[in-house]
Amino acid sequence: MTSVGLLVPLIAKPSQTEAITDFLHTGYTLVPSEPLTREWFAVKYEDSNPPTYAIFDTFAAEEGRQAHLTGQIAKALMDNASSLLDVSPEIAQLDVLVGLVRPNKGSGEGTTAGVTKGLRVLFTAKPDKVDAVRDFLKSAIPLVEAEPGTTYWYAVEFPGTNTFGVVDFFPDDAGRGAHVAGKVAAALFGSADELLTGAPDLVKLDVIAAKV
Structure with a gap:
């Protein structure tokens, strides 16, 4: 059963909406490298101003969440945050x-x-x-x-x-x-x-x- 998750809103620089979409597609290709990630969704908030995206993902236990937070997708996000985002991402940990x-x-x-x-x-x-x-x-x-x-x-x-x-x-x-x-x-x-x-x-x- 899924028990914990993350919700990570991403407020994009207006000039970087195409780049962040590409980044999220790249993130999708990295999910198989994290076997403890149960479900992973990359989304765009409709009609948002400034343009806002998010990652929502779930895990069976805290072990999986921590593996994700120290994994390739999180590292890539932090490495690219300054060029893609208006503000640093706020990672909300949640219970499912x-x-x-x-x-x-x-x-x-x-x-x-x-x-x-x-x-x-x-x-x-x-x-x-x-x-x-x-x-x-x-x-x-x-x-x-x-x-x-x-x-x-x-x-x-x-x-x-x-x-x-x-x-x-x-x-x-x-x-x-x-x-x-x-x-x-x-x-x-x-x-x-x-x-x-x-x-x-x-x-x-x-x-x-x-x-x-």
Whole structure:
């Protein structure tokens, strides 16, 4: 089972968007050199200004995460950060509370694991509602399983904070739209006033490359 992960936003210099896309494709080719990396996604935040990209990856245990942080992809990122990025990358370590991995037929073909769109949703629990938010996310799997267009879905927690998130991926925009209009999203947004300090922050993603 996946238990930990990383979310690394990358704020690109406006002149380097093509170069950072190329860099992420190169990162994709290096993932097989890290056998303890379970799933790896490189994405672009849609309509972001400044242009923002990210790497989201998961691991079965802390050993795998540490191997990745000292591996070839992380080294290449740090070596190229000053030329590609406006600011140094902030590496957010997270716990994966629960996940759904349901590859599409033929997802092993191509470079995006059968998905082209995604979502990154972050939200902060009220101090007295942290356990309730955690329980809500863990209980959402049956609702996600009922969404045939949701291929990968991860509920995450940022340790030491009251911040949680959902990162998920879809074959196409129709699958993403069905999820946004579905029961999980309705339950989360419908509970925002009771459980959260504010409205969830939702960002649409374009998948650049993915390895699962």
